Amino acid sequence: MKQKERSLSWTRTLYLLVALVLVSLALILLSQGKQLGPVEGAVNAVVTPVQQFARDVTTGIGSWIDALSRAHELEDENRRLRGVVEALTTENASKEAAIRENEQLRQALKFQTDRPDITGVLANNIGGDPSSQREILTIDRGSAYGIKQGMAVLSPGGVMVGTIDEVKQDRATVLLITDQESRVPVTTQRTQTPGILEGMWQHGSALRVTHIPRDADVAKDDLLLTSGLGGTFPRGIIIAQVDVVHQDDVQTEKSAEALPLVETYSLESVLVVTNEGTP
Amino acid sequence: MVYVGAIILFLAALVQSVVLPQAVPISARPHFVVLLVVAVCLAESLYEAVIWGFVGGLMLDLLSGPAFPIGTNALILVLLALLASMGQADPFHNLLLVPLVTVFTATVFYHVLMMGVSLALGHSVALLDNMLRVALPGAILNAILMPVAYSAMLWLSERVGRRVRVEW
Numbered sequence: 001m002k003q004k005e006r007s008l009s010w011t012r013t014l015y016l017l018v019a020l021v022l023v024s025l026a027l028i029l030l031s032q033g034k035q036l037g038p039v040e041g042a043v044n045a046v047v048t049p050v051q052q053f054a055r056d057v058t059t060g061i062g063s064w065i066d067a068l069s070r071a072h073e074l075e076d077e078n079r080r081l082r083g084v085v086e087a088l089t090t091e092n093a094s095k096e097a098a099i100r101e102n103e104q105l106r107q108a109l110k111f112q113t114d115r116p117d118i119t120g121v122l123a124n125n126i127g128g129d130p131s132s133q134r135e136i137l138t139i140d141r142g143s144a145y146g147i148k149q150g151m152a153v154l155s156p157g158g159v160m161v162g163t164i165d166e167v168k169q170d171r172a173t174v175l176l177i178t179d180q181e182s183r184v185p186v187t188t189q190r191t192q193t194p195g196i197l198e199g200m201w202q203h204g205s206a207l208r209v210t211h212i213p214r215d216a217d218v219a220k221d222d223l224l225l226t227s228g229l230g231g232t233f234p235r236g237i238i239i240a241q242v243d244v245v246h247q248d249d250v251q252t253e254k255s256a257e258a259l260p261l262v263e264t265y266s267l268e269s270v271l272v273v274t275n276e277g278t279p
Numbered sequence: 280m281v282y283v284g285a286i287i288l289f290l291a292a293l294v295q296s297v298v299l300p301q302a303v304p305i306s307a308r309p310h311f312v313v314l315l316v317v318a319v320c321l322a323e324s325l326y327e328a329v330i331w332g333f334v335g336g337l338m339l340d341l342l343s344g345p346a347f348p349i350g351t352n353a354l355i356l357v358l359l360a361l362l363a364s365m366g367q368a369d370p371f372h373n374l375l376l377v378p379l380v381t382v383f384t385a386t387v388f389y390h391v392l393m394m395g396v397s398l399a400l401g402h403s404v405a406l407l408d409n410m411l412r413v414a415l416p417g418a419i420l421n422a423i424l425m426p427v428a429y430s431a432m433l434w435l436s437e438r439v440g441r442r443v444r445v446e447w
Contacts, residue, residue: 013326020333020357027337027350036349043341051342054297128300130292130343130352131393132308132413134402138296138344166345173346181403201306202405204412265304 037169044170048140051126059268118234120154120271121145123172128265135179135201137162139270142170152226152233152273155262160184160226160239161270172272176264177239178206185229186239188222197224197240197258205257207240212254218245224258234273283439284319284331291315292338307416312339313389314421314428316356317363317382322432325364332356347396355392359385375426382425383418390414 030036123141141147151164153174162182165175175182182199186209193216195209212218222242228235240258247254291311299308312335320328336353343352366381390413397404 009324009326013324013329016326017329017357017361020329021354024333024336024350024354024357027340028348028354031348031350040341040349047341050293051297054293055301058298058301127297127343129346130295130299130310130312130339131390132300132306132310132417133390133393133397133404133409134346136344136346137300138346142345168345171344173344180405202408202412204408263304265301 040171041169044168048126048170052124052140055124055126055268059266117275118154118237118273119275120273121147122156122269122271123147124269125267133202134181135176135199135264136165137174137176137264137267137270139172139174139272140170141272142168142172144169145272146274147172147272150232152237154237154271154273155267156269156271157262158238158271159261160233160237161260161262161264161267163233164272174270176201178260178264184233184239185227186224187227188216188218188242189225189238190219190222191217193218194227194229195224195256206260207258209240209242209256209258210253212256214247214252214254216254218242218254218256220244234275283435284315284327285334288312288315288331288335289338292335292342296339296342306412307420309420309424310386310389310417312336312352312356313359313386314382314424315432316360317366317378317385317421318425318428318432319436320360320363321366321378321381322429322436325360325367328360328363329357332358332360347400351393351396355389355396358392359389362388378425378429379422382428383422386418386421387414390417 027036031040121141123139123145125137126140127138129136139153147164147167149164149167152160153162153164155161160177162174162176162179163184165173177184177197177199178201179199180202182197184197185194186197187194193212195212195218198208198210200206200208209218209224220242223238224240224242226233226235226237226239238261240260242256243259244257245254246256291314295311316328316332316335319331333353333356336351336356337349339352339356340347340349363381363385366377387410390409394404394406394409
């Protein structure tokens with residue numbers, strides 16, 4: 001009797017397992033064929049506010065923890081800055097670097113105010129990749145707002161943070177520039193040296209600039225801007241800053257490590273550039 | 280159990296897709312939905328775990344945007360429940376080690392299948408880096424959290440569950 005019950009239970013489980021596997025496969029096929037759009041739209045209308053709420057709560061708690069943790073940090077920072085001030089009074093070379101950096105930032109600011117040609121859609125960041133394998137954001141705007149695959153995505157301050165990857169009617173995913181699939185043609189602001197900015201997050205660092213001509217003048221702290229090559233992204237958008245330049249005697253090209261100018265994981269909203277490729 | 284599970288799974292999926300990517304800016308993160316499915320499988324039954332896997336996966340699919348087709352996580356987590364049910368056999372009668380090994384293996388299994396799906400969708404996947412920086416740390420974190428999840432599931436199972444085990 002017990003054996004029979006056990007057998008029935010196992011049969012029932014097996015049927016359920018097979019049924020749910022088939023349903024999942026059917027959902028995948030329907031989703032790939034964009035036939036689940038209306039259902040997804042209805043579900044998203046319910047879950048998006050919940051996601052935004054969860055995100056707001058996380059941001060609030062994060063800010064609170066950040067403020068607590070920064071109490072010690074500010075003490076350390078204060079001590080460190082005193083050392084820096086002493087060093088600056090004795091080292092004129094550092095002053096030159098500061099002037100150059102200041103100039104670059106001033107130009108960057110000017111650039112931001114000089115770009116009324118860029119039009120975009122403001123969207124909220126409502127999540128990321130639950131599997132942690134890709135550097136993506138989910139935003140609460142999609143094709144209904146004119147968003148298309150490949151469009152550039154900027155931080156509210158105008159720094160490029162990624163490109164639109166997948167689009168549904170009321171949602172889209174942003175492939176961040178730090179993801180290994182991201183490739184953006186760039187130039188340095190100071191010397192107009194071309195290169196390709198590649199994401200390196202999966203490999204343990206942030207960004208890498210490749211295909212820099214061997215004799216090009218590229219230095220630490222150089223700002224990188226989109227070059228507009230290929231017409232995919234608008235030209236002249238700030239994207240990253242050079243950190244370390246690599247060159248050896250054998251290679252015909254230089255490469256450089258670069259750092260993003262925005263902490264992408266803490267972005268609350270982004271601007272999707274909808275007039276892509278405009279100079 | 281399934282109704283209680285739906286609420287727990289929704290919260291876990293919300294944390295996984297919204298809170299963790301923002302709160303933990305590194306790739307080493309636990310996977311709460313995987314953890315729950317394995318814990319249910321060991322504490323309750325494969326039958327319950329398959330349902331939890333499907334519902335939890337569907338919630339992850341709906342909350343994580345259009346990065347993967349709907350049904351991807353659901354399919355993987357249903358298969359994961361089947362894998363985790365092997366932990367029910369427990370020939371060593373070791374209540375501590377078996378859940379840890381099972382959740383570790385299941386988490387790696389989840390990430391390997393997700394990488395397979397990414398490849399199938401045409402994305403480039405850094406297999407070794409993903410294993411070393413995402414899958415293995417995630418599996419270790421899940422194994423650390425497993426005693427808490429397993430105890431909680433045993434507690435929940437005794438109150439609202441059926442406690443019917445499928446023997447292998």
